[in-house]
Amino acid sequence: MDLLDLSGQAFRARxxxxxxxxxxxxxxxERGAAALxxxxxxxxxxxxxxTAAIYLLGALLVGGGVLSLVAWNWxxxxxxxxxxxxxxxxxxxxxxxxxxxxxxxxxxxLGHALTFLGTLVLGAGIGLVAQIxxxxxxxxxxxxxxxxxxxxxxxxxxxxxxxxxxxxxxxxLWCTGEIDAGxxxxxxxxxxxxALFLPFAWRERxxxxxxxxxxxxxxxxxxxxxxxxxEGAAVTAVALAFAVLLLAFxxxxxxxxxxxxxxxxxxxxxxxxxxxLAEGARFxxxxxxxLLWLAAALPAxxxxxxxxxxxxxxxxxxxxLTRTALAGIPLLLLMMAFPDPALAIxxxxxxxxxxxxxxxxxxxxxxxxxxxxxxxxxxxxxxxRFFEFDTELWLKAIVFLVCGVAVILxxxxxxxxxxxxxxxx
Amino acid sequence: MRRYGRLIxxxxxxxxxxxxxxxxxxxxxxxxxxxxxxxxPVDPYDLLxxxxxxxxxxxxxxxxxxxxxxxxxxxxxxWLELQExxxxxxxxxxxxxxxxxAAGRVAVRVRWNxxxxxxxxxxxxYLPEEKSRRAERLQTGERTARALVDCRVGSDGTVALVRLxxxxxxxxx
Numbered sequence: 313m314d315l316l317d318l319s320g321q322a323f324r325a326r327x328x329x330x331x332x333x334x335x336x337x338x339x340x341x342e343r344g345a346a347a348l349x350x351x352x353x354x355x356x357x358x359x360x361x362x363t364a365a366i367y368l369l370g371a372l373l374v375g376g377g378v379l380s381l382v383a384w385n386w387x388x389x390x391x392x393x394x395x396x397x398x399x400x401x402x403x404x405x406x407x408x409x410x411x412x413x414x415x416x417x418x419x420x421x422l423g424h425a426l427t428f429l430g431t432l433v434l435g436a437g438i439g440l441v442a443q444i445x446x447x448x449x450x451x452x453x454x455x456x457x458x459x460x461x462x463x464x465x466x467x468x469x470x471x472x473x474x475x476x477x478x479x480x481x482x483x484x485l486w487c488t489g490e491i492d493a494g495x496x497x498x499x500x501x502x503x504x505x506x507a508l509f510l511p512f513a514w515r516e517r518x519x520x521x522x523x524x525x526x527x528x529x530x531x532x533x534x535x536x537x538x539x540x541x542x543e544g545a546a547v548t549a550v551a552l553a554f555a556v557l558l559l560a561f562x563x564x565x566x567x568x569x570x571x572x573x574x575x576x577x578x579x580x581x582x583x584x585x586x587x588x589l590a591e592g593a594r595f596x597x598x599x600x601x602x603l604l605w606l607a608a609a610l611p612a613x614x615x616x617x618x619x620x621x622x623x624x625x626x627x628x629x630x631x632x633l634t635r636t637a638l639a640g641i642p643l644l645l646l647m648m649a650f651p652d653p654a655l656a657i658x659x660x661x662x663x664x665x666x667x668x669x670x671x672x673x674x675x676x677x678x679x680x681x682x683x684x685x686x687x688x689x690x691x692x693x694x695x696x697r698f699f700e701f702d703t704e705l706w707l708k709a710i711v712f713l714v715c716g717v718a719v720i721l722x723x724x725x726x727x728x729x730x731x732x733x734x735x736x737x
Numbered sequence: 738m739r740r741y742g743r744l745i746x747x748x749x750x751x752x753x754x755x756x757x758x759x760x761x762x763x764x765x766x767x768x769x770x771x772x773x774x775x776x777x778p779v780d781p782y783d784l785l786x787x788x789x790x791x792x793x794x795x796x797x798x799x800x801x802x803x804x805x806x807x808x809x810x811x812x813x814x815x816w817l818e819l820q821e822x823x824x825x826x827x828x829x830x831x832x833x834x835x836x837x838x839a840a841g842r843v844a845v846r847v848r849w850n851x852x853x854x855x856x857x858x859x860x861x862x863y864l865p866e867e868k869s870r871r872a873e874r875l876q877t878g879e880r881t882a883r884a885l886v887d888c889r890v891g892s893d894g895t896v897a898l899v900r901l902x903x904x905x906x907x908x909x910x
Contacts, residue, residue: 406744
């Protein structure tokens with residue numbers, strides 16, 4: 313359960329209002345309504361995201377305050393007493409939190425926040441225990457790994473997204489430390505990361521955890537590719553493979569997956585649009601290098617293609633903007649096999665096509681975000697090329713003037729259209 | 738009851754993780770051999786960092802003079818055999834594998850960092866800021882006092898630092 317699940321809150325509130333009407337109209341029977349009530353926990357009276365945020369913030373501050381109070385006179389305490397305080401704080405947070413959360417009529421959100429505080433106490437406790445016993449063999453990322461295991465356990469057992477979020481963050485930091493240390497597990501860290509967290513997001517329908525897990529998996533895969541091959545081409549190929557997977561994601565988290573997919577594709581293509589950077593990202597640079605980085609890229613790319621061509625029960629059809637992005641990825645991969653400046657030209661074309669598709673698409677859907685995002689992308693691309701290449705000042709002046717006037721005219725026309733559509737509605 | 742099983746699982750796992758972190762140090766403190774080593778500043782300006790004292794030992798420097806040291810690769814682990822002496826133990830031999838236990842001798846794990854050895858787990862002694870500064874003054878001031886570290890060494894080579902003694906003053910422990 314997300315303590316701060318914004319979309320879930322809104323959806324549940326609406327479903328709570330709609331369900332009695334659906335029952336009266338015969339759209340759902342008693343059994344179906346009861347199943348929906350149980351599935352979306354409509355019986356849990358929400359007390360608002362703001363209150364939940366206050367509880368979480370409060371838990372963080374109380375945890376910090378207690379630990380500072382202990383640390384204030386820490387040296388005067390015997391090691392056994394220090395351990396007693398730590399274990400006591402851990403147990404108190406979890407037991408009181410669990411009781412408040414799960415005993416009906418108590419304060420479920422405060423209870424949930426306390427179990428979250430318990431996991432934070434675990435992290436602080438690991439650091440303090442290392443201090444008490446002067447442990448310097450413990451590498452910093454190992455401490456984070458131990459914390460991640462504890463948070464993961466709390467997240468899965470208590471079905472708590474904030475606890476899992478702690479596990480995702482600390483687990484990712486452990487991964488980066490392990491990659492840096494060159495452990496044997498390195499090629500498979502992205503798989504491990506995805507396997508530990510994505511099933512939780514799926515089971516609990518947590519968009520927050522899906523977002524964090526997707527970002528963590530992609531970042532780990534790109535870092536592993538860079539570390540194993542030492543080449544930008546491997547990082548680019550991995551990023552593009554994951555972009556296909558996320559943009560083609562077929563069910564449940566399609567919206568958030570596409571957001572992450574675009575956040576991955578657009579900066580990658582933008583970097584490749586610079587001739588100098590594109591030069592180092594061609595496949596030819598990978599000659600004679602380890603191919604272990606493919607361990608992450610191949611399954612991601614294969615799953616993306618599978619989703620794209622063989623998954624017919626989509627909950628959200630692929631729109632023109634996503635189609636343009638999906639068409640741009642094979643173009644970029646193909647250009648990576650050609651000599652310079654094919655890749656840079658391909659990346660510029662891809663981004664221009666995305667900007668164009670974004671504008672056309674948002675004019676028909678009248679959504680402001682994609683429109684201004686696409687306009688910003690197009691403008692940034694043009695400005696970057698003019699700063700990258702040495703051109704005459706008069707030419708720069710003309711192009712910037714034309715672009716500025718075009719942005720104003722198109723923007724005003726779009727805003728007028730949005731206003732007209734709203735007044736009609 | 739099944740619901741409480743989840744709570745017990747979380748508490749059990751988190752408490753076990755917290756207990757596992759210092760387990761070897763606790764065992765070494767309880768059953769390890771008491772050893773005293775002479776410590777020295779790594780660099781007079783870099784001896785103390787934040788809230789912990791960064792320690793280097795005379796035996797680490799002495800180990801670099803032993804024959805095996807030249808054969809080790811950067812980052813390699815070895816075993817340094819220490820001989821009981823007064824006021825502090827001395828380095829007598831370097832081994833690739835753990836040597837057999839002998840009376841008046843212990844072996845600690847050391848890592849070769851190119852220029853010098855480092856005893857695993859003995860580099861940091863955590864102290865409050867004020868005490869760290871006091872220890873620094875005692876070691877690097879005009880009237881420099883000899884610094885000794887008391888520790889215990891477990892049968893598996895784990896080093897548990899107990900206290901730092903500089904002149905008449907004791908820190909930690």
